[in-house]
Amino acid sequence: MRRIISVLLENEPGALSRVVGLFSQRNYNIETLTVAPTEDETLSRLTVTTTGSDKVIEQITKQLNKLIEVVKLVDLTEGAHIERELMLVKLKATGSQRAEIKRTVDIFRGQIVDVTSSVYTVQLAGDSDKLDGFIQAVGTSGVLEVVRTGVSGIARGEKVLSL
Amino acid sequence: MELLSGADMLIRSLQDEGIEYIYGYPGGAALHIYDALFRQDKVKHILVRHEQAAVHMADGYARATGKPGTVLVTSGPGATNTITGIATAFMDSIPMVVLCGQVASHLIGEDAFQETDMIGVSRPVVKHNLSVRHPEEIPEVIRKAYYIAATGRPGPVVVDIPKDMTTPNERYEYSYPKKVKLRSYNPAIRGHAGQIKKAVDMLLAAKRPVIYAGGGVILGKASNQLTELTRMLGYPLTNTLMGIGCYPASDKQHLGWLGMHGTYEANMAMHHSDLILCVGARFDDRVTNATEKFCPGARIIHIDIDPASISKTVEADVPIVGPVDAVLKEMLALVKESKDKPDPDAIGSWWKQIDEWRAFHGMRYETSPDVIKPQEVIELLCKLTNGEAFVTSDVGQHQMFAAQYYKFDKPNRWINSGGLGTMGFGLPAAMGVKLTHPDDEVLCITGEGSIQMNIQELSTCKQYNLPVKIINLNNQALGMVKQWQDMNYESRHSQSYMESLPDFIKLAEAYGHVGVRIEKKEDLESKLKEVLAMKDKLVFVDIYVDRFEHVYPMQVARGSMKDMWLSKTERV
Numbered sequence: 149m150r151r152i153i154s155v156l157l158e159n160e161p162g163a164l165s166r167v168v169g170l171f172s173q174r175n176y177n178i179e180t181l182t183v184a185p186t187e188d189e190t191l192s193r194l195t196v197t198t199t200g201s202d203k204v205i206e207q208i209t210k211q212l213n214k215l216i217e218v219v220k221l222v223d224l225t226e227g228a229h230i231e232r233e234l235m236l237v238k239l240k241a242t243g244s245q246r247a248e249i250k251r252t253v254d255i256f257r258g259q260i261v262d263v264t265s266s267v268y269t270v271q272l273a274g275d276s277d278k279l280d281g282f283i284q285a286v287g288t289s290g291v292l293e294v295v296r297t298g299v300s301g302i303a304r305g306e307k308v309l310s311l
Numbered sequence: 312m313e314l315l316s317g318a319d320m321l322i323r324s325l326q327d328e329g330i331e332y333i334y335g336y337p338g339g340a341a342l343h344i345y346d347a348l349f350r351q352d353k354v355k356h357i358l359v360r361h362e363q364a365a366v367h368m369a370d371g372y373a374r375a376t377g378k379p380g381t382v383l384v385t386s387g388p389g390a391t392n393t394i395t396g397i398a399t400a401f402m403d404s405i406p407m408v409v410l411c412g413q414v415a416s417h418l419i420g421e422d423a424f425q426e427t428d429m430i431g432v433s434r435p436v437v438k439h440n441l442s443v444r445h446p447e448e449i450p451e452v453i454r455k456a457y458y459i460a461a462t463g464r465p466g467p468v469v470v471d472i473p474k475d476m477t478t479p480n481e482r483y484e485y486s487y488p489k490k491v492k493l494r495s496y497n498p499a500i501r502g503h504a505g506q507i508k509k510a511v512d513m514l515l516a517a518k519r520p521v522i523y524a525g526g527g528v529i530l531g532k533a534s535n536q537l538t539e540l541t542r543m544l545g546y547p548l549t550n551t552l553m554g555i556g557c558y559p560a561s562d563k564q565h566l567g568w569l570g571m572h573g574t575y576e577a578n579m580a581m582h583h584s585d586l587i588l589c590v591g592a593r594f595d596d597r598v599t600n601a602t603e604k605f606c607p608g609a610r611i612i613h614i615d616i617d618p619a620s621i622s623k624t625v626e627a628d629v630p631i632v633g634p635v636d637a638v639l640k641e642m643l644a645l646v647k648e649s650k651d652k653p654d655p656d657a658i659g660s661w662w663k664q665i666d667e668w669r670a671f672h673g674m675r676y677e678t679s680p681d682v683i684k685p686q687e688v689i690e691l692l693c694k695l696t697n698g699e700a701f702v703t704s705d706v707g708q709h710q711m712f713a714a715q716y717y718k719f720d721k722p723n724r725w726i727n728s729g730g731l732g733t734m735g736f737g738l739p740a741a742m743g744v745k746l747t748h749p750d751d752e753v754l755c756i757t758g759e760g761s762i763q764m765n766i767q768e769l770s771t772c773k774q775y776n777l778p779v780k781i782i783n784l785n786n787q788a789l790g791m792v793k794q795w796q797d798m799n800y801e802s803r804h805s806q807s808y809m810e811s812l813p814d815f816i817k818l819a820e821a822y823g824h825v826g827v828r829i830e831k832k833e834d835l836e837s838k839l840k841e842v843l844a845m846k847d848k849l850v851f852v853d854i855y856v857d858r859f860e861h862v863y864p865m866q867v868a869r870g871s872m873k874d875m876w877l878s879k880t881e882r883v
Contacts, residue, residue, distance in 0.1 A: 158495060162430055162442070173435045203622070210619035216439045216459060219495040311494070 180298030317446035318477035338385025340412030366396020371743030379406035387425030402730025438466030463498030502633030526553030527591015536639035575672035604871035705761030708790035735764030819851035
């Protein structure tokens with residue numbers, strides 16, 4: 149099952165490599181990984197999406213917790229949460245395609261952020277399924293390049309991951 | 312406040328940490344540190360002949376004393392040579408700090424001479440590693456390193472020290488921090504009271520209980536609590552290879568150790584139990600055999616300081632995260648005050664069953680009128696040293712024989728590489744023990760394969776006068792490899808035969824020690840007595856043992872705990 153694990157990490161050199169190293173050492177999957185400093189500059193927030201049985205996920209969270217630089221973590225998929233991913237897509241856009249793409253972008257509530265005579269660059273945010281859906285809708289043949297940030301997530305309601 | 316250079320701060324920090332010995336080898340990036348070491352006499356440095364041995368020495372010291380060991384090496388090859396030692400300590404949760412020189416900060420990343428990314432290289436085999444980024448940080452980094460290494464589930468910590476952090480003419484204010492606070496590292500100090508209560512209720516209601524204790528009991532200094540609880544309950548106890556000595560082997564409640572080469576009665580009792588109390592062990596694959604067939608009727612209580620060890624391979628019914636000594640103490644109190652007592656009928660018939668298993672095998676082996684059996688060498692050594700020696704071992708058949716036939720009644724005396732299985736561990740580990748236990752008998756039980764992996768340390772033994780006794784069970788083959796080839800590869804002995812063995816007697820003599828060869832069975836006892844009488848000499852005892860002997864019992868691969876070979880021909 150797909151899980152989103154969100155980690156507060158000491159913002160120190162080498163901390164990220166420990167997290168990434170742990171996944172490969174213990175044969176766990178990483179599907180996406182995002183990391184950036186938080187409002188507290190001593191902490192980074194890292195979000196990793198992974199798949200595995202309940203037993204594997206339990207081991208992943210325990211092993212992550214053992215890393216000295218991991219301050220706190222939460223499996224967001226255990227409760228209600230919001231997940232977002234940002235995608236930039238470069239699409240071939242000539243002739244009648246231009247209007248068609250524009251319509252699709254509007255339906256998906258994306259934005260065209262750069263335009264040339266033959267190319268649109270589209271920005272789209274949403275959960276991973278929505279981004280996959282957009283690529284499907286425009287068709288892979290017109291896609292020149294895709295960049296995705298990987299998933300960021302946050303729990304709904306009052307629940308907060310902080311010190 | 313005192314002004315000190317980074318190198319002097321480092322050595323002062325070690326003094327303030329109470330470090331007696333460091334084991335190491337100098338080199339370019341560590342020279343400022345070695346100079347600071349030279350200008351003081353509190354911390355003693357032992358110069359090894361290969362960095363791997365420095366780590367095993369520190370490891371042997373840590374296992375025998377319960378205190379963290381310390382290693383000092385230079386960058387590059389000095390640092391990478393420590394990796395096998397660090398991995399050995401990591402697998403067995405041994406507290407240790409490894410100080411590595413590094414090229415100067417401005418050279419890092421430029422492929423400078425003797426540069427290796429030691430933080431990266433060591434990462435998978437350390438509890439943690441730290442890099443010094445400013446000389447002023449040194450006292451705090453050192454304090455942190457020992458704190459992390461020795462608390463919680465212990466383990467090795469590497470400290471990477473670029474050469475410019477220890478420059479002699481740059482001085483800084485020195486003070487050694489009394490306390491460390493790490494917001495992200497807070498090992499449990501006691502177990503969950505509700506879980507402990509639940510565990511005690513289950514224990515007292517059990518009909519066929521077994522206590523399964525591991526190295527965590529020794530590391531957690533909980534042998535006394537474990538022994539008291541076990542005796543109070545009157546339940547059978549088995550321990551892992553790493554747990555040897557956590558409970559007296561001569562006690563009637565002790566079933567010997569369990570697992571791949573464990574006793575018949577320990578493995579049978581585990582398989583047929585209805586309740587397993589696991590204390591500081593981790594259901595390793597060499598213990599459980601096939602996990603899906605593991606102890607089908609047993610509920611499991613698992614006490615461990617490391618939550619990640621619980622339900623990792625075998626699901627626990629009652630997990631208890633906490634230090635074993637504190638948890639066992641609480642359990643003891645609850646058992647004492649409980650109105651419920653163990654069911655005498657059920658426990659009585661359980662013991663009757665166990666005694667039958669005991670009588671059925673009882674660690675028997677065939678003796679021969681003229682060939683020396685490795686098992687009888689160990690039994691004899693145990694007798695001649697009253698079971699009181701510190702015994703280190705290498706890895707292979709001799710390790711299993713030593714663990715099976717030397718009866719340890721005390722913790723910290725059986726010292727082996729259980730998790731990683733590192734050949735070459737035994738001699739340097741024995742040296743680390745002998746250094747701090749000069750009046751105790753220290754035996755290194757080894758084989759002609761393993762001993763050659765760190766034999767250069769005979770030179771270190773000469774320099775520091777470390778009269779350990781090396782017992783080389785010489786079967787002229789890589790015995791355990793050969794045993795597996797006999798059992799699984801129709802005796803095709805691929806690369807398991809040790810050709811061109813050196814003359815170990817001459818070799819020992821070349822290093823300035825004594826060598827004794829024993830080939831005849833009738834000489835065994837008298838010669839071993841002579842060897843043990845040479846108190847102040849390192850003696851290399853080369854004993855020619857049965858070349859065809861196998862280690863039994865041996866669990867059948869992918870079977871349950873009760874599926875074992877008891878000899879070359881008997882399978883149960």
